[in-house]
Ligand SMILES: C[N+](C)(C)CCCC[C@H](N)C(=O)O
Ligand SMILES: O=C(O)CCC(=O)C(=O)O
């Protein structure tokens with residue numbers, strides 16, 4: 001059995017390690033059980049019933065815990081040392097100057113006991129890793145889990161979920177209620193707070209319970225009506241098809257808050273569509289369409305010259321934004337009104353992009369995916385603008401909508417500080 005194929009049975013044995021290219025058999029100190037791999041694989045630790053196996057490869061350390069096979073580069077292991085001199089546990093910051101680590105570094109000794117991996121480096125420095133920490137922080141571990149657990153919905157799924165209503169009083173005073181609200185928001189990408197006083201000030205207070213407000217060229221907390229005061233169709237009585245806002249920002253606004261303070265007239269219902277549900281259907285039906293939408297950069301643009309307002313915003317990015325390590329969708333940028341000239345891709349890709357975009361649009365327009373709500377004074381709606389599309393029905397009469405955008409980082413920050421995964 002050669003060194004590189006051999007799994008070492010978990011134990012508190014100390015091994016002397018070779019220099020790069022050294023002869024493998026000399027590695028093993030006497031007394032190590034070198035049974036067949038199959039036998040080693042069934043080894044269980046005493047403290048948790050996990051089986052743990054490891055071996056030193058030429059360029060990386062291989063560790064298998066409870067069936068998860070992980071690979072750690074030696075320079076990574078040195079760089080992530082959590083000893084007092086390498087890492088400040090008070091501030092959670094790295095002390096170690098990574099530039100001083102030799103890129104071809106290898107440990108001179110390795111030992112694994114039931115819970116810990118011990119590495120001794122050539123200069124004598126000792127690094128300890130808790131095995132559970134390695135599982136949690138390995139690439140392979142990350143690849144397997146979603147950054148953000150979600151429930152993808154169509155109108156039936158959402159309505160049947162019977163999401164509990166959160167009242168303003170509880171939301172403002174109890175962290176438990178705020179946590180429940182955020183949990184719902186993270187799962188579905190929309191959440192409501194009820195019984196809010198129908199004022200701009202109360203809306204601002206409710207928004208600030210969750211996050212910092214993201215000021216934009218529309219203002220901090222806005223209150224708009226169909227008065228053509230800005231160069232955008234939002235400021236009319238026209239119907240607006242489903243879209244995400246601020247697609248023309250390099251970082252589109254993370255969350256949108258709406259509170260209808262007044263409507264004396266007809267129509268004006270709000271449309272909500274789970275963009276991730278639609279994208280997931282595209283992925284399942286034609287992965288090449290999903291892939292194209294996640295790869296082709298598309299420009300969105302906002303040009304305004306109305307009264308004193310002069311703005312020119314440009315945002316470039318794919319319609320579907322995915323994490324490269326697990327292909328998880330984290331942002332959809334979908335606004336056909338604000339989509340700019342496509343001049344970032346060659347003509348043969350353009351045709352395929354339109355096909356893919358049509359497939360997504362068809363999915364997003366299916367009536368069963370539409371959730372229609374009539375916003376009333378007192379009911380504040382939070383929308384995850386990176387996931388859920390909104391639109392509106394045309395309307396008559398005076399309609400006043402107030403709200404704001406929130407900084408996404410701060411919403412997630414609040415959620416994490418309450419113990420939620422975000
Ligand atoms: C919400 N508020 C009325 C302030 C702005 C509306 C922005 C509308 C723009 N077409 C977009 O989709 O980004
Ligand atoms: O008027 C509405 O209900 C929403 C308009 C809109 O899309 C927006 O303000 O972003």
Ligand SMILES: [Fe+2]
Nearest residue numbers: 234244245390
């Ligand atoms: Fe909008």
